[in-house]
Amino acid sequence: MNLNLTKLLFVNSIMIGVMMAISSNNWISLWISMEIGVLSVVPLMTQEKISSDSPIKYFIIQSVSSSIMITGMMTFVSLINFKILLTQAMLIKIGAAPFHTWILSMIESVKYYVLFILFTLIKIPGMITLSILNEQLQLWSISSMIIGAIMVINQSSIKKMLSYSSIYNLGVMMSSMNENQIWITYMIVYSLMLSMILMMIKKLKINYLNQILVNELETMTKISIWISLLSMAGLPPMMGFTIKMIVLEKMILKTEIMLALILLASSMLMMFMYMRISFLAMTLFSTSTKWKIFKKSNINIKIMITNLIFTPITITLKSLT
Structure with a gap:
C-alpha cells in the first residue's frame, strides 16, 4: 500500500493541535491549537475525486466560531460575561445541538477516516475549553x-x-x-x-x-x-x-x-x-x-x-x- 505523505502530514498536524490544546495555559495558545486543527482538516476534505462544498462549509462555520471566541477573549476584562460567548463558540465548533445542522450538510461527501477525525480528535480542544470554563x-x-x-x-x-x-x-x-x-x-x-x-x-x-x-x-x-x-x-x-x-x-x-x-x-x-x-x-x-x-x-x-x-x-x- 502506498504511503500518502500528504495525509500523514495533516494528521500529524491535527495531533499536534490536540496536544497543544491539552497543554495550553492561556486562551491564545488554545485558540491557535484549534486553528491548527481546522487548517489541517480542510485539506483532507479537498482530497476527494468529486467536487464538493464541504471544505468551504466547514471553514466558514469554524471561522464564525473562532470569531465569537476571539470576541469573548477581548471582553475578558470588561463587565460582559465572556464565558457565555466562549461557551457558544465551543458549542458551534464541536457541533452540539442545536448547532449541529452544519455537520449533516457536509458529512455525505467526506471519507470515513475524515469522519472519524471530525467526530473524535477535532472535538477534544473544544471539550477541553468547555471543561475549563466550567459552565452549566x-x-x-x-x-x-x-x-x-x-x-x-x-x-x-x-x-x-x-x-x-x-x-x-x-x-x-x-x-x-x-x-x-x-x-x-x-x-x-x-x-x-x-x-x-x-x-x-x-x-x-x-x-x-x-x-x-x-x-x-x-x-x-x-x-x-x-x-x-x-x-x-x-x-x-x-x-x-x-x-x-x-x-x-x-x-x-x-x-x-x-x-x-x-x-x-x-x-x-x-x-x-x-x-x-x-x-x-x-x-x-x-x-x-x-x-x-x-x-x-x-x-x-x-x-x-x-x-x-x-x-x-x-x-x-x-x-x-
Missing part, C-alpha cells in the same frame, strides 16, 4: 441527547446515522463535563467503538442500511457487525454499556435525577434503532454460500472479543480499587 451545560446536554436519539431513528444513510449518534454521545459527555476523568474515558471508549464500526463499513463498502439487510456477508462478519452496533447502543455487557454506566452512576451520586431519566430514555431510543438494524441484518435471508458460513476473520474475532471482555475487566478493576 445541562440544557445543551439534554438537547443533544434528545435530538440525537430522535432524529437517528428515520435515517437510512450510515454517515448521517453515525452523525446523530455522535451528537447523542456528545450530549452524554457534556453531562459529565465537570468530571474530566469521566468524559475523557468516555471519549476514548467511544473513539474505539467508532473506529471498529468505520473499519468494517469501509471494508464492506456499505453506505446505506439496505446494503446491510440484503448482502452476501459470511456469518462471522454479520455477527461482528451485530455486536459492534449493540455496543454502540450501550447494551450490556458490551463496551458501550460500561461508559454509560459510569456516567449514570455519577448522575445518581450528584442527585441529577432528571438528567439521569433523560439519559435512560434517550438510550432506549438509540438501543431500539441499533437493535432493529442488528436483528434485521441477522435474521433476513442471505445469499451467502455455504462455504462462507463459518469463514473466520481475525479482525472480526478481535472486534467481538474487545466488545465482550471490556465490561467484565472494567468492573473487576473498579471493585479492586
